[in-house]
Amino acid sequence: MIQRIVRTDRRILTFPAVHPCEDISPGTLLSSLICLSQNVCNYQSNFFATQRRNAREAIRQIGILLIFFEEIRDHQLVLSDSLVLCFSELHLAFQKIQFLFEDCTREGARLWILMKSKFIATQFRVLIRAIATALDVLPLNRINVGREVKELVELVSKQARKAKFELDPEDEWASKQVLLILNYFEKGIEPEVSFIKRFLDYLDIRNWSDSAKEIKFLEEEIDSQFSDCDEREVPFLSSLLGLMSYCRGVIFETLDYRISDQIDVGCNMEILSCINPEDFRCPISLELMLDPVTVTTGQTYDRSSIEKWFKAGNTICPKTGEKLKNTGLVPNTAFRKVIQQFCSDNGISLSKSGSRSRDITRTIIPGSPAAEEATKFLSRFLARRLVFGSIEQKNKAAYEIRLLAKWNIFNRSCLIEAGAVLPIINLLSSSDKCMQENAIGALLKLSKHTTGKKVAVDSGGLKPIVAVLAKGLSFEAKQLAAATIFYLASVKGYRKLIGEIPEAIPALVELIKERPTCGKKNAVAAIFALLLYPGNHQKVLASGTVPLLIDILCSSDKDELIADSLAVVATLAENVDGAVEILQASALSVITRNLQSSASRAGKEYCVSILLCLCKHGVQVVEVLAKDPALMSELYSVVTEGTSRASSKARSLIKILLKFRETSSSGSIASAPCERPVHVCVQSIKLCVMHFVPVSIY
Numbered sequence: 187m188i189q190r191i192v193r194t195d196r197r198i199l200t201f202p203a204v205h206p207c208e209d210i211s212p213g214t215l216l217s218s219l220i221c222l223s224q225n226v227c228n229y230q231s232n233f234f235a236t237q238r239r240n241a242r243e244a245i246r247q248i249g250i251l252l253i254f255f256e257e258i259r260d261h262q263l264v265l266s267d268s269l270v271l272c273f274s275e276l277h278l279a280f281q282k283i284q285f286l287f288e289d290c291t292r293e294g295a296r297l298w299i300l301m302k303s304k305f306i307a308t309q310f311r312v313l314i315r316a317i318a319t320a321l322d323v324l325p326l327n328r329i330n331v332g333r334e335v336k337e338l339v340e341l342v343s344k345q346a347r348k349a350k351f352e353l354d355p356e357d358e359w360a361s362k363q364v365l366l367i368l369n370y371f372e373k374g375i376e377p378e379v380s381f382i383k384r385f386l387d388y389l390d391i392r393n394w395s396d397s398a399k400e401i402k403f404l405e406e407e408i409d410s411q412f413s414d415c416d417e418r419e420v421p422f423l424s425s426l427l428g429l430m431s432y433c434r435g436v437i438f439e440t441l442d443y444r445i446s447d448q449i450d451v452g453c454n455m456e457i458l459s460c461i462n463p464e465d466f467r468c469p470i471s472l473e474l475m476l477d478p479v480t481v482t483t484g485q486t487y488d489r490s491s492i493e494k495w496f497k498a499g500n501t502i503c504p505k506t507g508e509k510l511k512n513t514g515l516v517p518n519t520a521f522r523k524v525i526q527q528f529c530s531d532n533g534i535s536l537s538k539s540g541s542r543s544r545d546i547t548r549t550i551i552p553g554s555p556a557a558e559e560a561t562k563f564l565s566r567f568l569a570r571r572l573v574f575g576s577i578e579q580k581n582k583a584a585y586e587i588r589l590l591a592k593w594n595i596f597n598r599s600c601l602i603e604a605g606a607v608l609p610i611i612n613l614l615s616s617s618d619k620c621m622q623e624n625a626i627g628a629l630l631k632l633s634k635h636t637t638g639k640k641v642a643v644d645s646g647g648l649k650p651i652v653a654v655l656a657k658g659l660s661f662e663a664k665q666l667a668a669a670t671i672f673y674l675a676s677v678k679g680y681r682k683l684i685g686e687i688p689e690a691i692p693a694l695v696e697l698i699k700e701r702p703t704c705g706k707k708n709a710v711a712a713i714f715a716l717l718l719y720p721g722n723h724q725k726v727l728a729s730g731t732v733p734l735l736i737d738i739l740c741s742s743d744k745d746e747l748i749a750d751s752l753a754v755v756a757t758l759a760e761n762v763d764g765a766v767e768i769l770q771a772s773a774l775s776v777i778t779r780n781l782q783s784s785a786s787r788a789g790k791e792y793c794v795s796i797l798l799c800l801c802k803h804g805v806q807v808v809e810v811l812a813k814d815p816a817l818m819s820e821l822y823s824v825v826t827e828g829t830s831r832a833s834s835k836a837r838s839l840i841k842i843l844l845k846f847r848e849t850s851s852s853g854s855i856a857s858a859p860c861e862r863p864v865h866v867c868v869q870s871i872k873l874c875v876m877h878f879v880p881v882s883i884y
Contacts, residue, residue: 197410198289199302199309203281206274212265215273216255222280223252229287235296235389236303236357240310244283247314247346250338251276257331268325275320283313294403296389297426301364303357311351318346360388368425371432371556376563379437386433395442397434398589401427405593408553424553428560435564435586439579466525469505470495477830478522479515483508486518517831524676550595561597564590565604572609577618584613584624591631598635607632607641614650619659626654626666633673643680648687656693661705668697668708675715685722695729703744710735710750717757723764732758732767739776745785752780752792759799768800774810781820790824791832798839808846818843 196202206215227249234241258265265273286309290299299306321343326336363385370377391397404427411420468475468488477489483503487495495504496513503510552558568590571583587606591598601607610632613625629647632638642651651674655667671690675681684690694716697709713731716722735751742748755773758764768774774797781793800807811817821843824836 196285198292198295198298198407199286199305201282201285203278203285205278210274212270212273215270215277216259216265219273219277219280220252220255220259222277222284223248223255226280226284226287227252229291232287232291233390234290236300236360237290237306237310237354239354240307240351241287241290243349243351244310244314247317247342248280248283250342251317254331254335254339257335258329261330263330266325266328268323269329272320272324275323276317279313279316279320282309282316286310286313292403294399294401296391297364297400297430298403298407298423300357300361300385300389301422301426303361304353307351307353311349314346314349314351318343321346356388360385363388364426364429368429368556371425371428371559371563372554374559382433382437386437391433393442394434394438394440397430397438398442400430401434404430421554425556425560427553428557431590432560432564435583435590436567439582441582441585475521475525478518478525480518481513481515482511486521489515519831552596558596561590561600562604565597565600565606568601569604569606569609572606572613577621580613581618581621581624584610584621584628587628588624588631591628591634595635598632598638602632602635602638602641607638607647608645611642611645611647611650614647614654617659619663622654622659623663623666626651626658626663626670630666630670630673633670639674639677639680643674643677643683648674648680648683652684652687652690652693655697656689661700661702664693664697664700665702665705665708668694668705668712672708672712672715675712675718678719681716681719682721685716685719685725691716691722691725692729695726695731695734698731698734698738703742703747706738706742707744707747707750710738710747710754714750714754714757717754723758723761727758727763727767732764732773733771736768736771736773736776739773739780745789748780748784749786749789749792752777752784752789752796756792756795756799759796762803765800765803768796769804769807774800774807778811778814778817781824782816787828787832790820791828791835794821794824794828794832794835794839798835798842801839801842808842809850812843812846812850 206218227245229241230245286306289295290306292299321339324339324343326339329336363381367377367382367385386392386397391400404423408420408423408427411417411423466474468478468491469485470487470491473488475486475488478486479489479492480486481492481503483506485503485505487504492504492515501510501513502508552561564586568583568586571579572587575583587601587610591601607629610625610629613621614629616622616625629642629651633642642648651667651670654663655671656664658664658667671684671694675684691713694709694712697705700706713726717726732755735755738751739748739755742751755768755777759768777793777796781790781797784790784793797807797811801811818840821836821840825833825840828836
């Protein structure tokens, strides 16, 4: 059999061709060679933005050889060993040529292929020479095909040896134009639009959609090189990306929404986020914190680092120098979510600790000086358009910002510095649905930046954002507003401000009622962030949040949405009013079922946390849980398989249940089963708290 390879993830300008296996039958080899030759020849109908001459000559030569292969097949000739050897080498060379053709005609890769023109011309020359070498062992005189066909094959052999396959002068001119433009940007000089259009016309990049495809390819190529730890060409790729982003934003006036799927709508959020990467580093190791914990002085460190500090005999806080009252460590779950969200937003893997600092840095600083200046020019242009442009120009500028701010932190900082936030806020009240969506989408991206949050709030953006959340012209605008509130609420002082807006929390609760999952998820995440300010708890409860969350736990099949809903319920369960609401919603059985069925470790941890809180508020809850035969095995499973935090909570709950059973069996508490439903004990919980009588369960 022919060894076939399908490489959808193949890096551009790499050719992972393979030799046919040694025991392949001659007939199979010939059939595969004919098919491969036909595939190459079919490229004559494709558009080559560059390498036109070299591609045309390669197709011509392989087309002649295809006639030769078909002649052998039609005459059913027996293939000798030397002929099989020749065909095997040709098969390998043709594979590589096909890969090269795929890259030269690849959508979105025109600029990159232009800038690699010299290398690609060399590849053409090498591969055609490989064909000539393979034909050297071809015993043409012993093959019974027509004389004209033999003459054509001999002609191909001679031409393949002598063919130059040099760099096309026009390609060389266009690539020099691009380098000159990048040099202008690097020096802080904004090139003339007519100058830039010359190379765009040469590559047939003539509209917004074409330039967007080029940008998408360059982004993917940069990510690919970082993933492969091969970053040598990243600065140059970044320069080209800055150039094409500038072209799309400044040169092409007409929007083309055919690729609007580039824009996410904030549906991939975890609980809580803020963007200040320097705060994510452990003060001891200066590495990104994977497991942040807080000591008694209120300082946060990575667990592994502070534990090493204590093992070395230190009893003071490394950052403040204060004497620690004890060495207890409190898991900072909210901050851990902050770090996880930041890494998710910026494509940073937490699995490779050695590259964490580098990964964060590359999202903050520009990829190259040319990219930096191009982005600054573009940001100032878009900010001006938001203020002085026509309705269509303002809409396009908001859309461009929405795309540009998605890419990295540096782009966001440039846009914020250029003054884009306030005019975007002014567009939120637009009566045009599309403009409102683009404005709130752009503001969402900018609110991921620490400075962006501050500018948005200082510019009076909270009320307009809440207005979109409550009365937005489309569902997408509403859920983007919820996501924006989620990010703004990552700042401690803003949670109170948002909660004081009367419509804010009720509007989030209304969004939970909507059918699409994205809206529910964004609203639940925003509510969780607001709950980090204790003054918002009663407002969340008063808005009827708990029954809606319990309904999600009963009906949803989305693991992430369920986990986020459990996180909110767990937060509400920490105080007595929240526990009362949860019990009144008959949620106890729902939580225990989710503990057994949850597919995520986070979901199980939240379930254990909720049950633990409810147990601490009422002995009747403990009594009901103690009667559940399946619960104890689930808790032991969490102890052995869960995180350190989940394991600790599960052990605490197990102790409570075991203590209750011991006390019950000894007669301290009536051993007869409690027949009352759980909600009957709600009033007793309230009375215990009101009279400061602790519910003794230990």
